[in-house]
Amino acid sequence: MNYPALMTDLYELTMLAGYFDEGMHEQPAVFDLFFREAPYRGSYAVFAGLQPALEYLENLRFTADELAYLKSLGLFKPAFLDYLKGFRFRGKLTAPPEGTVVFGQDPLLTVEGTLAEAQYVETALLNIVNFQTLVATKAARLSVAAGDGTVIEFGLRRAQGPDGGLSVGRAAFIGGVRSTSNLWAGQTYGIPVRGTHAHSWVMAFPDELSAFRAYAECFPDSCVLLVDTYDTLNSGIPNAITVARELKDQGHDMLGIRLDSGDLAYLSKEARRLFDEAGFPGVKIVASNELDEHVISSIRSEGGRIDIYGVGTRLATCSGEGGGALGGVYKLVRLADQPKLKVTSDIAKSTVPDRKKLLRVIDPEGTFLMDIMCRAEETVHPGDLVYDPTNPARHKTVPAGVRLEEIRRTVMEQGRILHPAPSLEEMADRCAEQLKRLPNGSLRLVNPHRYKVSISPQLHDLREALITAYEKRQPGAV
Template identity: 45%
Template sequence: MRNLTLLTDLYQLTMLNGYFEKNIHEDMVIFDMFFRKNACNGGYTIVCGIEQFVEYINNIHFSEDDLAYLKSLNLFSDKFLTFLKDFKFTGDIYAVEEGTIMFPNEPILTVKAPLYQAQLIETALLTIINFQSLIATKASRVCFAAQGDPVFEFGLRRAQGPDAGTYGSRAAVIGGCSATANVLAGKMFDIPVVGTQAHSWIQKFDTEIEAFKAYADIYPDKCLLLVDTYNVLNSGLPNAIKVFKDLREKGHKPLGIRLDSGDLKYLSNQCKDALDKEGFTDVSITASNDLDEYTIASLKADGASVNSWGVGTKLITSADSPSLGGVYKLAASFKNGEFEPKIKLSEDPEKISNPGYKKVFRIYNEENKAEADLIMLHNESIDESKPLTIFHPTYTWKTKSFENYTVKELLKPLFINGECKYKHKSVMEIREYVSNELNSLWEEYRRLSNPQTYKVDLSRDLWYLKTKMIDSKKFI
């Protein structure tokens, strides 16, 4: 397991050094991680990467090599570097379960720890969770567009490096992809892998039919042929049908064909007609070629005869929305025997943070559909036996009341007093959890364009606290 302790911004360490020099490094604080806008400009975000964050916390320590490098920067005293030798996370972390659907401005992870510990982990936390959550959400949108067809993640060669490719494959499967082409990800995370041949296989043989026959000889029960190397309708498809007939005569069932270029609607429909006429009515027609959720949705709406999809570049890079802006903000600091709430103000209203030690409840109706989330102070609770009314945190006259409802508290212990409470789940188990989460959402929140905004409200006490702090400006 890699030691990622120095996977941080330099200013985290200069701040740690400053806290140490001012003797406030042991002060207890609370930080929240949240995002201000959903991934992919959509209606929701799937939280992903929790397991890798747990691995990071479990392995965090400053090696002799690390300390020697920090000393070479001539920024830190020997006393501070000696202090770092025994660094170990001893605080509490609460987080949503990996695969949970979340929305802007609600904590997806809360850290309660000594200041120097809580500060150091910020950068690694953000890079781990932001990227994987982005790709999981993108994959979910692609799978939504595919309307139940299998989607295969093909993005490794176009990813921004090995880690992005490998952990992106993990996130893509969690988001709904059926399998990945990434063999290392398959091994590391025990997820299905897929793949057949590239155009170079076809080109290496003297003729296309020879290439197809050679592949069918080696993989008679897993024969899916790439038919667009030369000409789909005049060469690739007729040759594929010849090979498929030979396989059928020998008692084997061909898997199908793949199209990687051209007019995918026209070509898939022509291929489907020809294959059906020859009795190959149940073979797969897989399409690839720079696909994303919008292209797939368009092809589906136009009646393309594609029934599985290989999606690469635009998934692994989330090409149209290449980052999730998750942030990590101080919410409270221990002072005079109790936590004092902290708030960040901004001339941009959406950047004003929610102060205090908080928790999040999700409200479900009788059909187990998610209706709203309520952010509350840590000492508050909900009595499900009584009616509940919530209000919009900005347009406070807008309210919604519930009578027959249930609630679920979303933040669960990840670490308590430095002890790991995380229970491992396989990627496929997390994928199933994501599916259930998505089924709890009304479809208007899942629309690819102009989704409805999900309700995330503040409890009355939290709203009053935030409003009072904004009005007082006592911290300026």
């Protein structure tokens, strides 16, 4: 999707104009995009949104209509508007692959370029990466909660606008929800589409059985019947069994039924029993109705027999405790040859300065143990002491016998995308594989294991030196 250059906040452009007036706009700058806490009170997030972000950067330019609008605001000088005519992103981007499991404080994107171009793209990059990472994380939590069951994305009608619905389909696939009801997402991204019918279909016919028969006649090889319009156990399921028999006599198999209300654990057990007794063990049971990972987990713990979970509102809107939005931020970490950091009385919100690498510590069995940020030219070894970036008094030693793997790579140089986009299947497979490599307890919905993200000795010393210099009011220290 092509995003307009004006998909930004006004203050990005006023800062850009100010840098231009001050002659600062061509200074080399480095920004990091990261979040501090994993969403949903969980331990991890699933990185998504990189490819749309790269396409935004590669295609960024101001149209004549956009420049005319900016001129009409009366805020910007003619020389600055002339400068914008040739404005492009010609910088560098470093990032992990989409589908990578990431953690609080990890630099997801490092953006390098002139101060003008690296600053201007802040809002758009946060918009794209924050939302898609949040959706992918919610989808991963749903997929984990479903166990052997399948999850379908049903959220378009409750999504945050049309583009929100499209982005949900893409990001949810990366997180493990590999089908959608959204035809636009299906067409755009090649995602398998799934769906049944609404209660209004049943209500439009003289009776429920007539409605079921008509639907089966239209779709004999993909028939899923919604059975709770009137009475699930005394009407819907018996009528569905009747239609299943009729389809079988005609050489077809009913795919399934959908439950959209009531006690889903109990109803699914009864539905499974009734269809099995009628000789249809292959009929799938689909459930919907305000599902989320906690409801799904509860259904399974009570012995529910649901095969497919249709999750709409709470996936598309990313709702849930600790959800709603990913708190991603975008901070300047280097300007020209000077490392930069945000200084605050709350050390947990002080940023980590300078250009850096992100290393993942992996044990001999392939389990992820911790992430370590270090300076770009620094090497970290087993046995080194590393520090908690939110509380430098806490530190630990990198264990012996582990390997350290750099999990990011350069994905854009001089404003051009370097690598072909992997398929959504590859991204989703990466996510599924990485979730299996998290430490025990990381996938718990309540009180999960807290994955450690640390900073290296050199980064720790640099940050301490910069903070000390600031406190002494040394010019140019921060």
